[in-house]
Amino acid sequence: MATIYDVAKAAGVSPKTVSRVMNGDAPVNQATREAVEQAMLALNYVPSSAARTMRSQRSGLIGMITGAISTTHQFEDAGLPEIYLVQGAQRVIGQSNRTLLIADSGGQADRIPTLLQTFREHRVEGILYVAEYHREVTLPASLRDLPIVLVNCFDAAETPCILPDDEGGQFTLVDGLIRRGHQRIAYLTLPEHQVACGLRVAGYHRAHAQHGIAVDERLIQVGALPSPTHEFDLLWDALDRVLKAEPTVICCANDKMAMRVYGLLRDRGVAIPQQMSVAGYDDYRMIAEHLHPGLTSAVLPYAAMGARAADKLLRLIGGSTKPGEPNREHVSAPVAWRDSVLTRDANVTQLNSRRRET
Amino acid sequence: MATIYDVAKAAGVSPKTVSRVMNGDAPVNQATREAVEQAMLALNYVPSSAARTMRSQRSGLIGMITGAISTTHQFEDAGLPEIYLVQGAQRVIGQSNRTLLIADSGGQADRIPTLLQTFREHRVEGILYVAEYHREVTLPASLRDLPIVLVNCFDAAETPCILPDDEGGQFTLVDGLIRRGHQRIAYLTLPEHQVACGLRVAGYHRAHAQHGIAVDERLIQVGALPSPTHEFDLLWDALDRVLKAEPTVICCANDKMAMRVYGLLRDRGVAIPQQMSVAGYDDYRMIAEHLHPGLTSAVLPYAAMGARAADKLLRLIGGSTKPGEPNREHVSAPVAWRDSVLTRDANVTQLNSRRRET
DNA sequence: CTGAAAGCGCTTACAG
DNA sequence: CTGAAAGCGCTTACAG
Known part of the structure; x- marks a missing residue:
C-alpha cells in the first residue's frame, strides 16, 4: 500500500507538502498541488x-453506546425506531469529518465496561450514550x-443531555383534539413509574386547562404494564x-397500544373513527401508516434528537458551547x-387529512 | 496518558514484556506478569x-455498509428490524476481538464512495454490505x-453472500396451514419483480404439491405496489x-400488509380468525405481537443472517473458508x-397456540 | 511556499 | 523467559 513517502517521491516533493495538499493546512503552489494530486491518484x-x-x-x-439497539426484550419491546437516532447523529458527525463508532450492549449492562474499553483504545473524542426509553x-x-x-436519558449529575419534549407532545396532541371538537378525551397511559407518563399527563392537563375544560379523572387509566x-x-x-x-x-x-386498542374496539363492534377516534404516541411509521385507518400519533423525534445530541457533543469537544447553554x-x-x-364539529375547519401541525 | 514505556518503567521491565503480558503472545514469568498488571492498573x-x-x-x-439503516422511504418503508442484523453481526465480530464500524448511506447511493473511503483510511479488514430487502x-x-x-443481496459476480430462505419460509408456513386443515389458501404477494416474490410463490406451490392439493391460481394476487x-x-x-x-x-x-388486511377485513365485518385466518411474513414483533389477534408470521431471520455473514467474513479474512463452502x-x-x-379440522392436533415449528 | 528532523506508541524481527 | 533496536506512516515544531 502506497505511503505518503511514495507519493512525495512520485511528485518530486517532500512528505510534508503532500500532507499540506491533503489537509489544506497551508498554502501550496498550484502546480505543486496538481503534481501531488496526480501522484496520489x-x-x-x-x-x-x-x-x-x-x-x-x-x-x-465518536463513540455511541446503546443497549437500545438490542435489548433482550424481556421487559421492553424493541425500541427499533431508535435507529433513526443513529442516523441523525451520524449525519452531523459525518459533516464534521468524524466517524461514528457504535457499540451495542446487547441489553446486558455488564458488557458496557468492555465496550467503553474498546472506545478508549480507539481514543474516541466523545461519547453519545443512548437509552432505549426516556x-x-x-x-x-x-x-x-x-x-x-x-440521549433519551438524564442523570442526577446534570450531564448534558437531549430529551424528547413529552409534555409538549401530548399537549399538542390534546390541544389539536379539542380544536377538532373533542371534549371528552380518554387517556390510556404508560405505567406510572415511567418518566414519560407524568410528563405527558401534565401535557394532557395543560391542554384542557388552556381551553377551560375540566378533566374527568375517570378518563385517565393506566393501559400498560412494565x-x-x-x-x-x-x-x-x-x-x-x-x-x-x-x-x-x-x-x-404509544402506537403499539393503539394497535391493540384497534383490535379490542373492533371486537366490541366500535367503528374507528366514526364511533371512536384513536390516537397514539411515537409515530412509528411501520405501525401508524399501515393501520386502517391511519393512526394519528404524536411524533417522537428520534432523528432530530440524534442530530441535536451530536451537535451538542461536537461543541463540547470543540469547547464552543454557548455561554448560557442549558445542560x-x-x-x-x-x-x-x-x-x-x-373532526366532530362541522363548524371546525377541516384539519383532518394527513397534515402535520406544530 | 500513560504509554507502554511508562508501564514498563513502573514495572521495571522492557516495553516488549508489557506487550507480551497484554497480548499473551509469549510466556511471561508469573511474578513479572503480576508486576506489569499492577503497573497497568x-x-x-x-x-x-x-x-x-x-x-x-x-x-x-470490520466495516458494515448499509443504506438500510436510513433509506429515504420514498419507495420502501424503513426496514427497521434490520437492526437485528447489526446486532447479530456485532456479536460475532466482538467475539473475534474486532470492532464493527457502521456506515450509513442514508439511502443515497452517491454517498457510498465517501463511506468506503473512510473505511479504507481506517484499514478495515473486510466489509459487510447490507441491502434493505432481498x-x-x-x-x-x-x-x-x-x-x-x-447480506440480504447477491450479485452476478458470485460474491459470497447470505440470503434469507424465502422459498423455505413460505413453504413452512403453507405446509403448516395445510396441516391445520386449510385447503384454500389465498396469497397476496409482493410486486412480481421482487426477488422474494418468486421464491415465496414457489414455496407456496411446493407445499401444495407435497400435499397433493391443486392450486387455484385465482387465490394468488399481487397485494402491494413498488x-x-x-x-x-x-x-x-x-x-x-x-x-x-x-x-x-x-x-x-409481509406483516405490514397483514396489518392493512386486518383493517380491511374488519371493515367488511369478517372476524379474524373465526371467519378468516390471516398470516404475514417477516415476524416484525412490533407488529405481530401487538395486533389483535396476534399475527402468525414466517420469521425473517435477520439476527441469524448478520451472525452468519460476520462468521463467513471472518473466515474469508482468516483464509479458513471450508473447501466446498458455497458462495x-x-x-x-x-x-x-x-x-x-x-385450526380448522377437529381431528388435527391442536398446534395453534403461540408455538414455533421449523 | 517548501523541507529536514523528530516523534507519536506500539509490535516486529532478532538476539540472547 | 526477556530485551535492544528499528520501523509502521503520518504530523508537529521548526527553519528557511
Whole structure:
C-alpha cells in the first residue's frame, strides 16, 4: 500500500507538502498541488487514519453506546425506531469529518465496561450514550473524563443531555383534539413509574386547562404494564373503565397500544373513527401508516434528537458551547394527523387529512 | 496518558514484556506478569489501537455498509428490524476481538464512495454490505480488493453472500396451514419483480404439491405496489379478487400488509380468525405481537443472517473458508404461530397456540 | 511556499 | 523467559 513517502517521491516533493495538499493546512503552489494530486491518484493512495491519529493525537472518532439497539426484550419491546437516532447523529458527525463508532450492549449492562474499553483504545473524542426509553440513568464513574452527551436519558449529575419534549407532545396532541371538537378525551397511559407518563399527563392537563375544560379523572387509566405479560387483560379492563366515562377519542400511551386498542374496539363492534377516534404516541411509521385507518400519533423525534445530541457533543469537544447553554435540552415535535381522528364539529375547519401541525 | 514505556518503567521491565503480558503472545514469568498488571492498573493504562494498527498492519476493524439503516422511504418503508442484523453481526465480530464500524448511506447511493473511503483510511479488514430487502446488487468496482460478504443481496459476480430462505419460509408456513386443515389458501404477494416474490410463490406451490392439493391460481394476487401510493386501493381490489375464490386463510406478503388486511377485513365485518385466518411474513414483533389477534408470521431471520455473514467474513479474512463452502448461503427460519390462524379440522392436533415449528 | 528532523506508541524481527 | 533496536506512516515544531 502506497505511503505518503511514495507519493512525495512520485511528485518530486517532500512528505510534508503532500500532507499540506491533503489537509489544506497551508498554502501550496498550484502546480505543486496538481503534481501531488496526480501522484496520489496514480498510486491509489489512501492515507492511514492510524498514523494520523497517533501523531496528531486526535482520532476523529465518536463513540455511541446503546443497549437500545438490542435489548433482550424481556421487559421492553424493541425500541427499533431508535435507529433513526443513529442516523441523525451520524449525519452531523459525518459533516464534521468524524466517524461514528457504535457499540451495542446487547441489553446486558455488564458488557458496557468492555465496550467503553474498546472506545478508549480507539481514543474516541466523545461519547453519545443512548437509552432505549426516556429514563434516568447513572453513569459509570469511569466515564467522567470524556465529553459525553446523554440521549433519551438524564442523570442526577446534570450531564448534558437531549430529551424528547413529552409534555409538549401530548399537549399538542390534546390541544389539536379539542380544536377538532373533542371534549371528552380518554387517556390510556404508560405505567406510572415511567418518566414519560407524568410528563405527558401534565401535557394532557395543560391542554384542557388552556381551553377551560375540566378533566374527568375517570378518563385517565393506566393501559400498560412494565412487563408485557397479561398486557391485553389489563388493557381490556382499562378500556372498559374509560369507555364508561363516554369519551369521543382515546389517546394511547404509544402506537403499539393503539394497535391493540384497534383490535379490542373492533371486537366490541366500535367503528374507528366514526364511533371512536384513536390516537397514539411515537409515530412509528411501520405501525401508524399501515393501520386502517391511519393512526394519528404524536411524533417522537428520534432523528432530530440524534442530530441535536451530536451537535451538542461536537461543541463540547470543540469547547464552543454557548455561554448560557442549558445542560438539558428538550426536542419538540409535531403531531402526525391521520384518519383515526374524526373532526366532530362541522363548524371546525377541516384539519383532518394527513397534515402535520406544530 | 500513560504509554507502554511508562508501564514498563513502573514495572521495571522492557516495553516488549508489557506487550507480551497484554497480548499473551509469549510466556511471561508469573511474578513479572503480576508486576506489569499492577503497573497497568496503577497508571490507568489503555493501549492505543492506532499505534497497534500502524505497527502490526492489522486494524481489527470490520466495516458494515448499509443504506438500510436510513433509506429515504420514498419507495420502501424503513426496514427497521434490520437492526437485528447489526446486532447479530456485532456479536460475532466482538467475539473475534474486532470492532464493527457502521456506515450509513442514508439511502443515497452517491454517498457510498465517501463511506468506503473512510473505511479504507481506517484499514478495515473486510466489509459487510447490507441491502434493505432481498435483491440483486452491483458492487462498485473499487471494492474488488477487499474481503466482502453481501447480506440480504447477491450479485452476478458470485460474491459470497447470505440470503434469507424465502422459498423455505413460505413453504413452512403453507405446509403448516395445510396441516391445520386449510385447503384454500389465498396469497397476496409482493410486486412480481421482487426477488422474494418468486421464491415465496414457489414455496407456496411446493407445499401444495407435497400435499397433493391443486392450486387455484385465482387465490394468488399481487397485494402491494413498488411505491406505497394508492397501496390501499390496490390491496382492496386484490382482496376482493381472492375472496371470490373463497379461501379460509389469507397469506400476506409481509406483516405490514397483514396489518392493512386486518383493517380491511374488519371493515367488511369478517372476524379474524373465526371467519378468516390471516398470516404475514417477516415476524416484525412490533407488529405481530401487538395486533389483535396476534399475527402468525414466517420469521425473517435477520439476527441469524448478520451472525452468519460476520462468521463467513471472518473466515474469508482468516483464509479458513471450508473447501466446498458455497458462495451463497441461505438462512432458514421457523414460523411464529399465533392466534390469527384457526385450526380448522377437529381431528388435527391442536398446534395453534403461540408455538414455533421449523 | 517548501523541507529536514523528530516523534507519536506500539509490535516486529532478532538476539540472547 | 526477556530485551535492544528499528520501523509502521503520518504530523508537529521548526527553519528557511
